Amino acid sequence: MAKFKYRSTREMEPRPGAKFATTYYRQTPAEYRRVQAHVEAVIADIIDGAIATNQTDLLSAELKNFPRTGGKANYSAADILMDMRDQLLSGKDIASGILGRWNRLLAEFPAECIDMIEHEPETNNFRAVFAEPKY
Secondary structure: OOEEEEEEEEEEOOOOOOOOOOOEOOHHHHHHHHHHHHHHHHHHHHHHHHOOOOOHHHHOEEEOOOOOOOOOOEEEEHHHHHHHHHHOOOOEEHHHHHHHHHHHHHHOOOOHOOOEEEEOOOOOOHHHHHHOOOO
16 A cells, blocks of 8 residues: 555535535645655556556446445546546645545555555754753
């Protein structure tokens, strides 16, 4: 599982009629670029594999265990992959729902899944070095 750090999370209020609130992962610019590169590489590998095996139609087929709300058609693999890519290309924080679908879709391929781990702030010993001596 690919591990990426986040600085904090932001939980939104649930929309009217929704049972859950979306949580967003805030990352440093460097971690954001790393996760974006990972997502782009995984998508390229999947598309290349589908083309090589002549199974591109599977990418657009509705997935049985990926329902949408509001009676809409189920997500396809392409929907899930492009949702994550579009979220990152727009510069927005990663939403927990999009991340959850990504990981469920790629569960058989753990290296492609994304694990968000809380970033431990680096310790700054500036004050300790330049503080008044305690004698």
